[in-house]
Amino acid sequence: MKTTAKVFATLFALAAGGSLAFPAESSPAAAAPAPAAPATFEITVNDAAMKFSIAKIAAHPGQTLTIKLKNNGAQPKDVMGHNWVLLKADTDTDAYTATASASKSEGFEPKALAAQVIAAIPLLGPGQSGEVTFTCPATPGTYNYLCTFPAHAMLGMKGVLIVK
Numbered sequence: 001m002k003t004t005a006k007v008f009a010t011l012f013a014l015a016a017g018g019s020l021a022f023p024a025e026s027s028p029a030a031a032a033p034a035p036a037a038p039a040t041f042e043i044t045v046n047d048a049a050m051k052f053s054i055a056k057i058a059a060h061p062g063q064t065l066t067i068k069l070k071n072n073g074a075q076p077k078d079v080m081g082h083n084w085v086l087l088k089a090d091t092d093t094d095a096y097t098a099t100a101s102a103s104k105s106e107g108f109e110p111k112a113l114a115a116q117v118i119a120a121i122p123l124l125g126p127g128q129s130g131e132v133t134f135t136c137p138a139t140p141g142t143y144n145y146l147c148t149f150p151a152h153a154m155l156g157m158k159g160v161l162i163v164k
């Protein structure tokens, strides 16, 4: 009879909403999901197509991203260099591009506008590679990236980082 009494006591505790009844609610994992693991994206460009091989990157707020850029083209850097510049959400992309394209002596990355840039890979000549590691913005949204060599973004060498 004692055993029966214990079973009833346990059932009563469960029915009353004791911690045994809802173990998931008190689990730390449920309250705070683990941050997204770091991710790497390898982007290539070439002389034939005026575009990045990846035009859309999806990531999470605060995620660590590494972007690798490889210039598979053969033309000289002066004629057909490529870079990768990720802009802040409130940046006027067209205005930044216009100023950057006129800043050849600064590798098309004007220091005066550096505050508008989240991350960048410097201008690459034929066969060169570059990379950058940065923390994704905490604010969900769409962030533009582009090549600031004159006319390249206008012709399609651009993309978006979607943070959500």
Ligand SMILES: [Cu+2]
Pocket: 080, 081, 082, 083, 147, 148, 149, 152, 157
């Ligand atoms: Cu380019």
